[in-house]
Amino acid sequence: MAKESKAPGRRMTIYDLATLSGASPTAVSSVLNGTWKKRRISVALAERITRIADEQGYALNMQASGLRRDKSHLIGMIVPKYDNRYFGSIVEKFESMARDRGLFPIVTCTQRDSELEIQAARAMIAHQVDCLIATGATDPDRITEICAAAGVRSLNLDLPGRLAPSVISDNRGGANALTQRILAASAGDRVPGQPLLYVGGRPDHNTTERIQGFRDAHSEAGIAVDDTMILATGYAPEKAERALGELAAKHGKLPAAMFVSSTIPLEGVIRWIKASGHFGDCPPHIGCFDWDPLVSVLTENIIMLRQDVPGMLQELFKMIDSEPADARVIEVPTLFQE
Amino acid sequence: MAKESKAPGRRMTIYDLATLSGASPTAVSSVLNGTWKKRRISVALAERITRIADEQGYALNMQASGLRRDKSHLIGMIVPKYDNRYFGSIVEKFESMARDRGLFPIVTCTQRDSELEIQAARAMIAHQVDCLIATGATDPDRITEICAAAGVRSLNLDLPGRLAPSVISDNRGGANALTQRILAASAGDRVPGQPLLYVGGRPDHNTTERIQGFRDAHSEAGIAVDDTMILATGYAPEKAERALGELAAKHGKLPAAMFVSSTIPLEGVIRWIKASGHFGDCPPHIGCFDWDPLVSVLTENIIMLRQDVPGMLQELFKMIDSEPADARVIEVPTLFQE
DNA sequence: CAAGTGTGCTGCATCGGTTGAGCAAAGATG
DNA sequence: CATCTTTGCTCAACCGATGCAGCACACTTG
Numbered sequence: 001m002a003k004e005s006k007a008p009g010r011r012m013t014i015y016d017l018a019t020l021s022g023a024s025p026t027a028v029s030s031v032l033n034g035t036w037k038k039r040r041i042s043v044a045l046a047e048r049i050t051r052i053a054d055e056q057g058y059a060l061n062m063q064a065s066g067l068r069r070d071k072s073h074l075i076g077m078i079v080p081k082y083d084n085r086y087f088g089s090i091v092e093k094f095e096s097m098a099r100d101r102g103l104f105p106i107v108t109c110t111q112r113d114s115e116l117e118i119q120a121a122r123a124m125i126a127h128q129v130d131c132l133i134a135t136g137a138t139d140p141d142r143i144t145e146i147c148a149a150a151g152v153r154s155l156n157l158d159l160p161g162r163l164a165p166s167v168i169s170d171n172r173g174g175a176n177a178l179t180q181r182i183l184a185a186s187a188g189d190r191v192p193g194q195p196l197l198y199v200g201g202r203p204d205h206n207t208t209e210r211i212q213g214f215r216d217a218h219s220e221a222g223i224a225v226d227d228t229m230i231l232a233t234g235y236a237p238e239k240a241e242r243a244l245g246e247l248a249a250k251h252g253k254l255p256a257a258m259f260v261s262s263t264i265p266l267e268g269v270i271r272w273i274k275a276s277g278h279f280g281d282c283p284p285h286i287g288c289f290d291w292d293p294l295v296s297v298l299t300e301n302i303i304m305l306r307q308d309v310p311g312m313l314q315e316l317f318k319m320i321d322s323e324p325a326d327a328r329v330i331e332v333p334t335l336f337q338e
Numbered sequence: 339m340a341k342e343s344k345a346p347g348r349r350m351t352i353y354d355l356a357t358l359s360g361a362s363p364t365a366v367s368s369v370l371n372g373t374w375k376k377r378r379i380s381v382a383l384a385e386r387i388t389r390i391a392d393e394q395g396y397a398l399n400m401q402a403s404g405l406r407r408d409k410s411h412l413i414g415m416i417v418p419k420y421d422n423r424y425f426g427s428i429v430e431k432f433e434s435m436a437r438d439r440g441l442f443p444i445v446t447c448t449q450r451d452s453e454l455e456i457q458a459a460r461a462m463i464a465h466q467v468d469c470l471i472a473t474g475a476t477d478p479d480r481i482t483e484i485c486a487a488a489g490v491r492s493l494n495l496d497l498p499g500r501l502a503p504s505v506i507s508d509n510r511g512g513a514n515a516l517t518q519r520i521l522a523a524s525a526g527d528r529v530p531g532q533p534l535l536y537v538g539g540r541p542d543h544n545t546t547e548r549i550q551g552f553r554d555a556h557s558e559a560g561i562a563v564d565d566t567m568i569l570a571t572g573y574a575p576e577k578a579e580r581a582l583g584e585l586a587a588k589h590g591k592l593p594a595a596m597f598v599s600s601t602i603p604l605e606g607v608i609r610w611i612k613a614s615g616h617f618g619d620c621p622p623h624i625g626c627f628d629w630d631p632l633v634s635v636l637t638e639n640i641i642m643l644r645q646d647v648p649g650m651l652q653e654l655f656k657m658i659d660s661e662p663a664d665a666r667v668i669e670v671p672t673l674f675q676e
Numbered sequence: 677c678a679a680g681t682g683t684g685c686t687g688c689a690t691c692g693g694t695t696g697a698g699c700a701a702a703g704a705t706g
Numbered sequence: 707c708a709t710c711t712t713t714g715c716t717c718a719a720c721c722g723a724t725g726c727a728g729c730a731c732a733c734t735t736g
Contacts, residue, residue, distance in 0.1 A: 062465045063405045064692035082426030127400045402722035
């Protein structure tokens with residue numbers, strides 16, 4: 001009687017396949033991972049092993065494989081939220097590009113919570129990711145340090161860090177272009193020389209740059225921007241809503257046009273506009289540094305800027321593939337839909 | 339001279355910690371994974387090891403740990419797309435509930451592509467997930483079979499299967515309630531006795547049930563529904579857009595109210611309404627079996643039904659925790675925002 | 677003081693693949 | 707026919723963590 005091939009509940013292993021095929025575990029392993037030609041296994045044996053593996057529905061144990069190799073072929077990404085199309089499309093594109101390279105993507109969302117970010121980074125390192133992408137992280141350099149201590153490569157996306165290479169949008173240029181479009185669209189409805197209102201975002205690199213682009217466009221148009229026009233209230237819709245209410249209470253009539261930092265505060269802005277009735281029948285012109293197809297098809301008064309997600313991920317994977325050592329920042333131009 | 343503690347590029351292991359602390363690898367392992375009391379390690383040694391591990395920034399190798407234990411503590415989820423708030427909130431909630439249970443969530447998006455779904459399921463099994471959740475899968479039973487062959491538990495979410503337990507929305511009841519609301523809201527604008535139009539969705543369980551609920555509500559209101567009023571065109575916006583155009587070309591004036599199966603076809607519906615000018619200044623009443631905060635704040639004529647994601651995930655994890663064997667289907671009631 | 681009990685630790689095999697070294701047999705070469 | 711080369715495969719160590727068995731020592735008990 002032949003040796004029992006496999007215990008009932010247990011998963012099939014290369015040792016089971018070895019007994020079934022009458023070959024050694026080494027032969028089975030090398031056939032299944034493609035190194036068999038280098039190891040001079042005959043085509044006949046390779047085919048037999050492949051056939052039996054297929055018949056038995058064998059699945060490689062990546063934990064065991066990853067333990068022995070020096071590369072795990074895992075690539076991690078942390079992302080703040082899944083509540084908007086921008087991060088959604090980043091994740092979708094990231095996963096598909098990772099898979100195209102034979103990497104297994106692990107993505108986790110950290111709720112814009114810096115403590116969770118660190119925990120998630122540690123967990124990914126524990127799972128032996130080869131590389132970690134920190135997307136829109138609140139403290140990218142902290143993550144880079146943790147990764148470096150564990151010998152894991154890290155890259156930043158969307159928000160830059162000083163310690164690792166970063167791929168971000170051209171926030172200043174994009175904000176400038178968007179501001180110009182809002183100024184042009186609202187020219188008929190604005191008091192001449194009146195600046196736009198800036199709403200949303202928190203004091204990070206991107207907001208700073210966007211505000212700078214916002215100011216640049218104003219000064220190019222010869223319009224002065226007062227600091228009270230900048231409401232960088234964070235990303236929560238409620239905060240934007242409250243800030244508008246407070247500003248209106250203090251200043252009376254608000255400008256007939258505004259720059260909103262993303263679709264999340266946009267929700268609060270729209271809510272306030274509708275609820276307050278501040279603008280009556282003449283809704284303000286809005287520019288949004290973010291794109292959502294439903295918003296763009298539902299509205300006429302909102303100009304949406306679209307960040308070039310495919311372009312950014314192209315640059316990101318270029319860096320992943322080439323392993324640059326310096327903490328360069330790549331800025332990808334933004335787009336407008338059609 | 340003491341034995342060299344660690345090679346430069348390599349990651350710290352329990353063996354390094356053992357030499358550093360003068361204890362055995364076994365002691366280090368048991369201290370770090372919490373089994374040290376059972377193993378009668380002294381508090382003094384436990385504290386020393388913990389301190390050294392912290393100082394050195396040690397991170398457990400989960401591949402090695404997972405290989406040795408019978409449970410990997412990995413839980414996988416496949417999800418069709420990240421392009422809407424429904425799946426986004428499912429993933430966010432799933433991740434946080436998994437983490438609360440000490441599980442590491444692995445989520446991957448399969449682009450509504452059945453081949454990718456299978457590939458992703460196989461990859462997750464290869465990575466030794468303890469359990470796999472198939473969300474909105476095109477062929478959930480195929481995934482269940484693949485999981486079963488590998489001895490991996492699987493559950494369905496959003497769309498039910500016949501071979502594994504499922505948690506889904508009460509599609510029929512929700513569609514009935516939504517249809518009633520649309521009928522009521524549009525009563526003044528509809529030709530009496532005229533049915534609504536049904537747009538979007540593909541021939542799966544959920545669409546079938548939603549159409550049934552749609553029909554139920556009509557028959558309860560004494561309205562007959564012609565088959566030509568059902569445009570189950572799939573989820574792509576373009577398909578919904580084209581179908582409306584074709585129907586209008588054939589039938590002339592469309593009903594003044596419609597039921598749209600989710601926010602994705604809604605985009606096409608709105609686009610067609612705006613582009614065609616079919617309804618002139620009197621936009622149709624719309625009910626959408628899905629919820630998006632931006633849409634709900636931007637529009638007055640769209641009633642949005644919200645699927646109870648927290649409730650569904652509560653039920654899902656109840657099943658994960660209790661390991662039921664039967665392929666029961668749990669239907670969770672839907673909500674309306676406020 | 678021999679036997680029994682408890683404390684605090686270590687040694688070794690093991691999980692499932694991967695890898696470098698090596699071995700036997702067949703074929704080529706002088 | 708002895709030697710060298712090539713072909714086709716196997717052996718054993720190893721990756722890092724875990725769990726069982728067991729050992730040395732101290733302390734109690736009759």
